[in-house]
Amino acid sequence: MKQILIVEDDAAISAELTELLKNAGYQAAVLTDFAQAAETIAAAGADLLLLDINLPGLNGELLLREIRKTSQMPVIMVTSRTSEADEVLSMSYGADDYITKPYNPTILLLRIANIFKRIDAASEGTAALHYRDVLVNPAKGTLVRGTEELLLTKNEMIIFQLLLENQERIVSRDALMTDLWDNNEFINDNALTVNISRLRAKLSEFGYPDAIETRKKQGYVLVR
Amino acid sequence: MRFTSYIKDKLFCIVTYVAFFLVFWLMMLAFRSPAPLIRAFALLLFFLAAANLSWDYLRKRKFYQEFQYNLEYLDKKYLVLETIEKPGFYEGQIWHGAMYEINKSMLEHLKRYEESIRDFKEYIELWVHEVKLPIASLLLMCHNNRGALEKKYVEQIRRVDGYTDQVLYYVRSEHSENDYLIKEVALADLVRKTALKNKDDLLENEVEFSVEHVDVSVITDAKWMEFILNQLVNNSMKYKKKEDSSVIRIFARQDADKTVLHVWDNGVGIAAGDLPQVCKKAFTGENGRTHAKSTGMGLFIVKRLCTKLGHGIEINSRAGEYTDVAITFTKNDYYFRD
Structure with a gap:
């Protein structure tokens, strides 16, 4: 399980953020003592850091520069500072992403997932995504089993990938919609329903008739 | 500075000269002074008066012409005092001193005003950043406690967020200094x-x-x-x-x-x-x-x-x-x- 460290001085936000991350299947810890922050963070050994800029007695941007001297851990800046200068500065100090408060929680989760995806892909050479005995190839938009190949449209692949990343967990329609819109597919509710039923039909034809389950009023689950 | 206007302004002075000349002339006649002497004195008096007025006119004209010209062509008129030399005549000096004081007090006033605007702007920026924290918390709470009302709450919270952004960008559009960064x-x-x-x-x-x-x-x-x-x-x-x-x-x-x-x-x-x-x-x-x-x-x-x-x-x-x-x-x- 990936561990995420939250560096945030607002107690309400860090509590909610912890819950959000735990619900999404991450381990979350909150840094409460900002003295010696850089050392504490380095010692914590988290997989990803959510870093605020306005911290008591400390500037997140400078802290990031300090961290980068010893570590290449992924860092997402999460801040209420909305000037472009802050973003450019943070990115130049080596932040992996920059999100302004208030953010859409689903988008924050997507960004975190994207960073982990990128890191995993880099460490394993190629992104080897599997569903049962099928090799998933997002770049080509195909599912491959031996010599058989199933072609998915861009939308279907986005949906399938998000379900796969959250296998055995409920993925809400809103999360699917957010992911699609985040990929510049600005479709409506009907189109989402159509896309899901097409994906179901294709998977069923490919030999997985019950892969996607519907949970009423909650969303969808990709079962193992 | 026009000569005719100047003469009009000095009318009392000229009238005094003329009256003095008439009195002088009548007195000379009363004492039966010789005519050439009267004419010579009359001429002398006339030149004295003319020289006096011309000298005064010319030195004032030199100052006022420069002043009026600079005032007309200056973009920021309140800086005109910096562009002229201190006048050589007494009234001008009083005027110059007064203008200097007025200018200074206005600039101080303006500075206070600018500072208060800057403080206000900084406070608004700070306030918006602060208010974004509870907004962010509320959105997270809604997400974590999904229910029938979640969408309605989120919609209202988003409205609050929109209005706070409007305040922030209003202040930025009115008094932007270094808070934008142009790039590709x-x-x-x-x-x-x-x-x-x-x-x-x-x-x-x-x-x-x-x-x-x-x-x-x-x-x-x-x-x-x-x-x-x-x-x-x-x-x-x-x-x-x-x-x-x-x-x-x-x-x-x-x-x-x-x-x-x-x-x-x-x-x-x-x-x-x-x-x-x-x-x-x-x-x-x-x-x-x-x-x-x-x-x-x-x-x-x-x-x-x-x-x-x-x-x-x-x-x-x-x-x-x-x-x-x-x-x-x-x-x-x-x-x-x-």
Whole structure:
């Protein structure tokens, strides 16, 4: 399980953020003592850091520069500072992403997932995504089993990938919609329903008739 | 400084000279002085008076002409005192001293005023950053405790967020100093962020959101532009027709020297009479009366921000048919030169 460290001085936000991350299947810890922050963070050994800029007695941007001297851990800046200068500065100090408060929680989760995806892909050479005995190839938009190949449209692949990343967990329609819109597919509710039923039909034809389950009023689950 | 006006001004002095001359002449006659002596004295007196007046006129003219010329051609008139020499005559010196004092006190007054505006601006910035924290907490709480009311809560929280942004960008558009950063920005990114921000609203209201040809880079401040786009999309949704299906189209057209971004909607449009005024501060117009309530600030701020960023903004509309807002980004060759 990936561990995420939250560096945030607002107690309400860090509590909610912890819950959000735990619900999404991450381990979350909150840094409460900002003295010696850089050392504490380095010692914590988290997989990803959510870093605020306005911290008591400390500037997140400078802290990031300090961290980068010893570590290449992924860092997402999460801040209420909305000037472009802050973003450019943070990115130049080596932040992996920059999100302004208030953010859409689903988008924050997507960004975190994207960073982990990128890191995993880099460490394993190629992104080897599997569903049962099928090799998933997002770049080509195909599912491959031996010599058989199933072609998915861009939308279907986005949906399938998000379900796969959250296998055995409920993925809400809103999360699917957010992911699609985040990929510049600005479709409506009907189109989402159509896309899901097409994906179901294709998977069923490919030999997985019950892969996607519907949970009423909650969303969808990709079962193992 | 005109000679005739000067003479008019010195009329009392001249009258005194003439009266003195007449009295002198009568006295000379009474003492039966010889005529040539009288004429010689008369001539001498006349020259003395003329010399006196001319000398006074000339030295004042030298000073006032320079002063009036500088005043006329100076862009910032309150700096005129810095451009002239201190006058040589007494009244001028009093006047110069007084002007100096007045100027100084005005500048001090202005400085206090500027400082208070700057303090206020800093406070607003700080306040907006602070208020974003509870807004962020509320959104997270809604997400973590999903229920029947979640969507309604989120919608209202988003409205609060929108209004706080409006305050922030109003202050920035009025008194921006160093808070914008112009660089190359992918238009598609800005559109995507705007779309995501308004996703729930667009889906809820079944608005068709179509985006085309935005895979271009423009030179702008990303955050400011995001606010501008967000305002325009909000407006399109606010003034959509109730009966027909709504469409918002965002597309960009490329020319050799510029990129034009269009935000087009098939909403209620703007009355022809209102069109020239929609960017004025607090202008609400017909739509403000008959449709959604309006503060008349959105487009005003948008226009101000565009002007500060150097983008053109043009609004075309036909009442009952469409509204099209076009933002022009010039392609600056200089910027790309190494």
